[in-house]
Amino acid sequence: EVQLVESGGGLVNPGGSLRLSCAASGFTFSNAFMSWVRQAPGKGLECLGHIKRKSDGGTTDYAAPVKGRFTISRDDSTNTVYLQLSRLKSEDTAVYYCTTQWEVNAFDIWGRGTMVTVSS
Amino acid sequence: QSALTQPASVSGSPGQSITISCTGTSSDIGGYNYVSWYQQHPRKAPRLIIYDVSNRPSGVSNRFSGSKSDNTASLTISGLQAEDEADYYCNSFRSGSTLWVFGGGTKVTVL
Numbered sequence: 001e002v003q004l005v006e007s008g009g010g011l012v013n014p015g016g017s018l019r020l021s022c023a024a025s026g027f028t029f030s031n032a033f034m035s036w037v038r039q040a041p042g043k044g045l046e047c048l049g050h051i052k053r054k055s056d057g058g059t060t061d062y063a064a065p066v067k068g069r070f071t072i073s074r075d076d077s078t079n080t081v082y083l084q085l086s087r088l089k090s091e092d093t094a095v096y097y098c099t100t101q102w103e104v105n106a107f108d109i110w111g112r113g114t115m116v117t118v119s120s
Numbered sequence: 121q122s123a124l125t126q127p128a129s130v131s132g133s134p135g136q137s138i139t140i141s142c143t144g145t146s147s148d149i150g151g152y153n154y155v156s157w158y159q160q161h162p163r164k165a166p167r168l169i170i171y172d173v174s175n176r177p178s179g180v181s182n183r184f185s186g187s188k189s190d191n192t193a194s195l196t197i198s199g200l201q202a203e204d205e206a207d208y209y210c211n212s213f214r215s216g217s218t219l220w221v222f223g224g225g226t227k228v229t230v231l
Binding site: 035037044045046047050061097103104105106107108110111112113 | 123154156158160165166167168171172175177207209211213219220221222223224225
């Protein structure tokens, strides 16, 4: 079964850091283009960024609101993609989803998400 | 960056057809055929229902259809059913950083 499972969410103080993980299974992870998307409470979906497969350079790209604060990385040996969140703000409070373009040019596989709450 | 523009809400009676629009620019919807649509029920992850403007993934009802004209994409739900009540998001490839951008979402209500 093709699956993505996020973990690492929780409550963090403003200015703090957190690392989210997304474990993949059921497909060839090393070939996958992996993305992170978030959804603030009662709001819409927001693409945060992505990491390409190593054969395409393994490069990353980020949305303007998180560029310089968030970092995406991957470990193909453990089929895991990470999202390092730093200098967190209250507006970063959201459910964070891991997603991939597995068979088509769209986000066809999604995890269940992990909640991050930034509050003192 | 600005999101793609969708109506906040659309409603219809069971059995009717409704259409949700998604307006972008020549840098995204107008420039590429990488438009997708997602259905999201409360407290659930999004689910892909349309990709590449008008293609349906396996298992998605043929009551869902997609199209595009110039800078605007559309999702039509025909034979509206109670289970279709959900939020719907469009998404498109956009040249430049980030590469993919979502619409603000449309809440579909079945009357």
